[in-house]
Amino acid sequence: MQPISPPEEVQKLISSTLKALQDDQDLTFQNHVRHGHDLCPTAWEYIYTLELLCTHMKWKWTHDYVIGKELWPIMNTWVTQSRPQQSPIRDVTVAAVLRLIGTLIKLGQLGMKQMLCKSVQNVARAINLFGKHGITEGVPQEVQISAVYAIYDLAPCNPKDALEALASWRSETTQPVPSAVTSCITQIGSLCRQIKT
Template identity: 55%
Template sequence: MKNLWLVLNTWLRQARTEQTPFQDVCVAAVFRLLGRLGQLGLKENLPMSFQILAKSNNQFVTQQLSKGIPWEVQLSVICAIHDLAPSNPESALKTLESWRKNSTQPVPPAVIKCITQIRFLCRQTKSQIS
């Protein structure tokens, strides 16, 4: 897991115009992997790691996506947030809705479906609390 964070950190620090050690498609795959690993962590009853991972992805969207992050990486992060949404559906929904509102490209139907699913999860969570 430590190596995955190293890849992401290196990628974030490199200029978009320079020859890069990590291509965007590799970084997109890392985000998808993080989402999947987070789901596995939840199944293995490791909720704290799951929550930390979800929070990190949400912060990435909030802080980085406005800085010209390539579309394929954005979509991978969005999918990872969807994968990790059960740890904090309200935060995931807020992050995704903000991303959708600020997106400069048409949002794919699959992402809209993810947002709808998280919205449903939020309602379900609220009704269980009431």
């Protein structure tokens, strides 16, 4: 029997961590004065662990395997289940998935350098649409906030679309907009102006 090579070991760790994230019934949302609805520390531990593991696998593999074969199916399952229903995917799980996609922006930026810009833009486009239409689709506020932060994280690959998605969300929300979200929108607006000049 041959020893498991490091990439295979990393893949197994990623799969087991994603499964643990989905199965962990103790994950919760927490209210934060500046950030609004945030994830509990345990959820962030899963996210940072997965981000660290993915840095060993580079952007193309992360995009094709983690986002394409693991995260999108979680999102799709959640979108198609009845809105108040928390099975098989809980709201807090999908919020963590959105934040994970956002934290993978570092690999996305690397992907752009590796001429894989289209894959990064496709991820950003999908998240922008999700955030933009979240209110009309009845997405819970906690998940909307996670989508907003993911849009911000992915904004560098298409600031104009990100700004449009966030401005649309802000104009429709009936909930108070967290100060950190206002700051995110301001920063993207500034980035758009810099690009124009």
